[in-house]
Amino acid sequence: MRTIPDPLHAPHVPAEQEVRYYMRTPAVTLNIAAPLSDALALMREHDVRRLPVVVDTGELRGMITQGDIRGADVMRIAGLDPLDIAHALRQVKVYEVMTEDPIAIVPETGLREAALLMIENKIGGLPVVDEQNRVVGIITESDLFETLVQQLDTRDPLYG
Template sequence: MLIRNWMTPEVITVTPDTSLLKLGKLMRDNGVRRLPVLDNGRVAGIISDRDVRDASPSKATTLDMYEMHYLLAEIKAKDIMTPRPVTIKPTDTVEKAAMIMLDKKIGGLPVVDEKGALVGIISDQDVFKALVNITGVRDGGIQLGMEIANEAGAMRPIFDLLRKHGARILSVLSTNNQEGRRNIFLRIRDLPDDAREALLRDVQEHARLLYWARDEVHLA
């Protein structure tokens, strides 16, 4: 999954001299949680809704209306932005973006092209959308969790069984487990109860079934 297919291409941006008052209004009016800061067309920083909240006067402030308005106008984007933010390219993968956001504990990344120009932004919400899409969960069906050997051809008997029972695959995910084997997560189109039970019996002859799920999880 490439970032260019999941990012938000139309990005609302600000300059280093955009006031705190305008930053807050832009976020509220457009329903966004972060704003890239552009300086001469390049990404100089990024501002999150938390940055704006932290810089805004407390509701318990003793400032009067005029003093508060002056403060909001005097604080600029350059004063509260995170400078030189981590960026990513549109041809990088969504998985890489997710890893960076997880490791850096950030909620979004500006997307820049080879020349460094801003072409989009990808957020944790975009990653969630990609995850939901790639797993096929909106199509319902049945998910099978199983453990198999971590070796070439280990999935072939499973795919043969699915074909034998007329099961249609919606998604396949896998990961190494702590025992040096692989956990496989298959989502297939729903089957009648008798066909499902027959498939589960056959699967358990070729792999360790961890669980199956349709609406709720049934542990093996």
């Protein structure tokens, strides 16, 4: 797991620009040994496109996205029986398709740094972890867009 940035060596950002105030918490997480069917059900239930994958202690081990599971839709379109697809999703475990060693950030990370990490790595969200690498939240592109809109609304009388 790569936690970026190290809060001891990161440039200081104003407290009001720290991720901690904009991340979604608690993050919806998934156990590393869960079947893909559980991942898909959690994503649908919580209307999210990505889930941090954890071990029993809550420590981050990976990320799984809708794209990782998208093969199920391909199977359906190809004409496979929905019961066969459901059976297949119960047989494959999350750890078999997740992204291992995801980039993670700490609550003190600045919004700008989080946005740059997403842009540079072409990812749509970052898990936020504590000192023990336990997931405490997640920040996504949508969260950053909402923050941008709020800041524009308060700064520009044409938008507010």
